[in-house]
Amino acid sequence: MVSEKKPELGSVMVIGGCGFLGHHVVRLLLRDYTCAVSVVDLRCTRNRRPDSDGVVYYEADITDVDKLESVFAKAKPDVVIHTASPAPQANDSVSHALFKKVNVDGTAAVIKACQHTGVKALVYTSSASVISDNKSDLINADERWPMVRGKDQTEYYSETKAAAEELVLAANRAPESPTFLTCAIRPSGIMGEGDTMQLYHMINVYRQGRTNVQIGDNDNLFDFTYVENVAHAHLLAARALLITAASKTVPLDHERVDGEAFFITNDSPVYFWDYARAIWAAAGCPHGTEHVRVLPRSVGLLLGALSEAFCWAIGKPPTFTRQRIIYACMTRYYDISKAKKRLGYKPLVSLDEGIRRAVKWALEQEQNKQ
């Protein structure tokens, strides 16, 4: 990218541009592309670029349709990258309402605003979990796998991501706006600088000295993806949509990007507990695996059930649950050939380098707090 001329993306709006993934999208736009960048977020204080970068920030709630359209009218984006989504941490009715409001209604509002203001392309951040029922293995799954919807989908968050993805893809070349192109990126296990969930949790396990337990046989592969690679995939998709928009012919089925969903990973699945151990090692864990006790999955499930029952009895939300055990023992990895062929995607940063950077960042955060 250094010697080559940077590709043009016109005016790009990043919705959720102050969030974990969104601010990396903004960073990559400034680094790798020639474009004008605007950001829409609920609050634009954190992860903000210095003024010298020329990013224009708009504070807006995407579920507020009128406000959103007025921002679109001002920013006049050619491309919209929609990364905004609430953190899928809680699983109660309040957060369910929030998931529905932001993910489904908010995305519907974004689509409308795009169609009304002549936006050419929309790239939506979906999730690799839309094809997971949260208990069955996904072995080298690709885009042919069906979405898990309705009562089969036990995670309401995934249900709303899937519903939103369907709205986005249905809007591609829709009759009311036939030149508007869309696609969806389905990243698996995003991690990196700014990650306050997965990484934070893993390091916590180490801090509490709980690296000595392994549940399951650790032969289950999992896909984790460094955030910069996910951002990179979004921008490749945006560029492909703009190129499609500029050409007069509709692309052939086997090369089209518009109206399509793409799984994005680091293209290197790893054994679940190896990933955890790599993070612990990067955080300074001095242990090998001699101290590790292996609990069979069934024992883990029993302990999880006991923990849930106990927490229910004392009226506290459980942290150690059966679902956690299931995730730790589940195989969940993807074949990303489609993204490689059609988007020309290849991870920019390897998983081990990604872990090094992410853990370094997390440790710096810890120090700053002290």
Next chain:
Amino acid sequence: MGVAKQAIYYAFHPNELRSIIQWKVWHEPVHKRDPSKETATEKSCFHYLNMTSRSFAAVIQELNPELLMPVCLFYLVLRGLDTIEDDMTIDIKEKEPLLRNFHKYMEQDGWTFDKNGPNEKDRDLLVHFDDVIVELKKVKKPYYEIIKDITVKMGNGMADYALNAEHNINGVNTIADYELYCHYVAGLVGEGLTRLFVKSELANPQLLVRMDLTESMGQFLQKTNIIRDVHEDWLDKRRFWPKEVWSKYVDKWDDLFAPEHREKALQCSSELVLNALKHADECLFYMAGIRDQSVFNFVAIPQSMAIATLELVFRNPDIFERNVKITKGDACRLMLESTQNLRVVCDVFRRYARRIHKKNDPRDPNFLAISMQCAKIEQFIESIFPTQDPKKIAAGQKQVNEAGMDTGDAILLVLSAVFTLVVIGLLMVGTAWFLGAHLNKFFDGLDNSLGGSVKKPTSVLGHEEL
């Protein structure tokens, strides 16, 4: 191992003994040599093959008759070259032209070579090389051209290395040097073999387009040998581990063998294991291109042995103290599994990839890269033999959605089955009774055997009497 020691070993490793017996009893070669129809010089060639090769002699002799002699002779020619190259008693001035012109000598009727030192173990082959030359003349022209072409390349490569003082004193420096060396030692042989397989139509011609797959086959075997033999080579004052790698872990080559540097040495070996593992998926891909069972066995056996050896040497401190080798039982099991089909060989690769990942140590700087590489082998196997079928998953979802009715149906089915059984049972018992069976005796007997009611009162009474 003494007999007693062996007996004890197998008493504790019955699975290995079972594999050995299975291999001896059940292995049926696809093709067998027929010594009764062989000429004297053919017999002589097989004699030298058996004498010079530990690992390849058996598989070569089970090859498809079309390639049996060409591959045997190809092996003997290369072994002949090797015997000259290895011999340090031959002066370089004499050695160089011998190596570079070997392809000419192998065309001269009656050519033999007896100037090898007395300790050179395969010197007899060259002393009787005229027998090999007689057979070489009978090989079909297209096959002979391939053998000759590789002999030219190999001879020149060996001569270059023999002249390369830097290499002879210091050994291999960069990873690129290391891979170039492996190319000369194993990659070239692989090239010759692939061309023979394709020419005889026993392999997919696409393998000639993807010569990188052939290269991987050779690199995988050779790198594994180099890692395994490090101690033996060190004693012989030869070094094939690239300096670019070991200098990251120790300052001096000899430090690698010092007990106080053991952990660093292990980390160094795991970087080389990682480097070798990168070829594993391409090896599987190559084997998918083989169309003949005997050729498949010929290429698959060494590959399975190699991945098992990589697992054996991975994080194994013994490699710095002595020679390590896979056990005979494991070798027999691997041979059984490598003489079936690609799917079984893939299972072998997955099994050993998982074992390697289980031995992986998070403190090793190559930890995650090795985990990723093992996973990559698994993912590659999934891409050729997928476990899941999206169509079936979609169909399964539909079924689950209709499950409400299905449970009702299932209960009804079970109930009707039970009902039918009861009716049939009653009918049979009724018929038996009707035909005069003494059912009351049967029930009495049953009653008795359960500590029946007839005896009960007596025993109770008995107790009361006490």
